Amino acid sequence: SSSMEPPKIHRLEESVVNRIAAGEVIQRPVSAVKEVIENSLDASSTSINVIIKDGGLKLIQVSDDGHGIRYEDLSILCERHTTSKLSVYEDLQSIKSMGFRGEALASMTYVAHVTVTTITAGQLHGYRVSYRDGVMENEPKACAAVKGTQIQIENLFYNMMARRKTLHNSSDDYAKIVDLICRFAVHHINVSFSCRKHGAARADVHTVSTSSRIDAIKSIYGASVSRDLMEVTASENDSSSLIFNMHGYISNSNYIAKKMTMVLFINDRLVECSALKRAIEVVYTATLPKAAKPFVYMSIILPPEHVDVNVHPTKREVSLLNQEKIVETIQTTVDSKLRCSNSTRAFVTQQ
Ligand code: ADP
Numbered sequence: 132s133s134s135m136e137p138p139k140i141h142r143l144e145e146s147v148v149n150r151i152a153a154g155e156v157i158q159r160p161v162s163a164v165k166e167v168i169e170n171s172l173d174a175s176s177t178s179i180n181v182i183i184k185d186g187g188l189k190l191i192q193v194s195d196d197g198h199g200i201r202y203e204d205l206s207i208l209c210e211r212h213t214t215s216k217l218s219v220y221e222d223l224q225s226i227k228s229m230g231f232r233g234e235a236l237a238s239m240t241y242v243a244h245v246t247v248t249t250i251t252a253g254q255l256h257g258y259r260v261s262y263r264d265g266v267m268e269n270e271p272k273a274c275a276a277v278k279g280t281q282i283q284i285e286n287l288f289y290n291m292m293a294r295r296k297t298l299h300n301s302s303d304d305y306a307k308i309v310d311l312i313c314r315f316a317v318h319h320i321n322v323s324f325s326c327r328k329h330g331a332a333r334a335d336v337h338t339v340s341t342s343s344r345i346d347a348i349k350s351i352y353g354a355s356v357s358r359d360l361m362e363v364t365a366s367e368n369d370s371s372s373l374i375f376n377m378h379g380y381i382s383n384s385n386y387i388a389k390k391m392t393m394v395l396f397i398n399d400r401l402v403e404c405s406a407l408k409r410a411i412e413v414v415y416t417a418t419l420p421k422a423a424k425p426f427v428y429m430s431i432i433l434p435p436e437h438v439d440v441n442v443h444p445t446k447r448e449v450s451l452l453n454q455e456k457i458v459e460t461i462q463t464t465v466d467s468k469l470r471c472s473n474s475t476r477a478f479v480t481q482q
């Protein structure tokens with residue numbers, strides 16, 4: 132009978148497919164900010180300035196002083212799978228840039244209105260052009276521009292009612308964006324970052340290029356964090372080839388916080404590794420119960436072919452070869468550092 136008839140399968144329209152995919156890459160305003168800042172870093176910028184209106188839903192504006200975008204490339208800039216970073220699949224093994232799949236700008240044009248202003252070295256003027264659904268809305272217009280690129284993302288999720296509603300009810304998106312920029316700034320100490328709300332006179336993050344990581348941490352998180360940090364390093368080799376190399380700063384027994392801060396970069400990518408985070412937290416709880424919520428900055432370098440960067444649509448999690456071994460070695464290093472500092476302190480107070 133008719134109730135047994137299977138529903139007919141049809142092909143989705145490309146615009147529907149693209150919008151669904153875009154909703155996965157750009158989950159919240161902060162994911163858009165991350166993608167755009169990574170593009171600025173990939174373009175060798177030394178200064179990145181962010182302006183946010185209405186938690187990023189009204190406007191995300193990121194201005195950099197990087198190499199800019201060629202006029203000839205503007206027509207395909209926001210199409211899906213257009214990139215200057217990857218050519219053949221094998222490039223993924225050695226890719227140094229944070230982007231690689233030409234998905235971010237395209238995604239934004241499917242869920243927002245994107246305007247790009249850019250100028251390349253040696254040009255007298257720049258170009259401005261707006262995009263929707265992957266394509267230019269008009270020919271690029273000549274305009275005055277300073278070095279680099281400015282991306283404006285307006286009315287994010289204007290065509291995704293449910294997403295817009297749930298985000299409207301949460302007021303913490305601006306805080307998430309500030310937190311993200313702080314993390315980038317701790318790692319990229321040669322780049323100056325700023326972030327402010329649209330119309331605000333004061334920036335909520337503002338860093339200047341420095342050569343000292345501790346100074347960077349001080350200007351971002353304050354002296355109350357930077358004065359209570361200890362340097363940690365660890366590395367491991369396997370018959371002369373590198374397995375991993377870690378350098379970082381971890382808080383000592385004087386640092387008391389409500390929650391753990393873990394700023395982790397693997398091969399210069401801002402990522403999360405819940406296994407490592409947990410392993411470190413366990414050590415603090417056991418060794419420094421009063422300071423059990425640490426501040427941790429770590430930069431881990433691995434052979435690029437040991438990192439799979441393509442496991443998550445937002446590139447937030449990466450998977451590592453030898454992950455268990457690496458986590459264990461770092462855990463042991465942190466443990467002995469804490470025990471050592473604890474006994475020194477006990478020794479000092481005894482005197
Ligand atoms: P991907 O970063 O994966 O290549 P995107 O969609 O993020 O993909 O960007 C597409 C291309 O646009 C990049 O490969 C790059 O050539 C160019 N681009 C994007 N943002 C900038 C920028 N701020 N400065 C210079 N070039 C940029």
Ligand code: MG
Nearest residue numbers: 166170230235
């Ligand atoms: Mg990118």
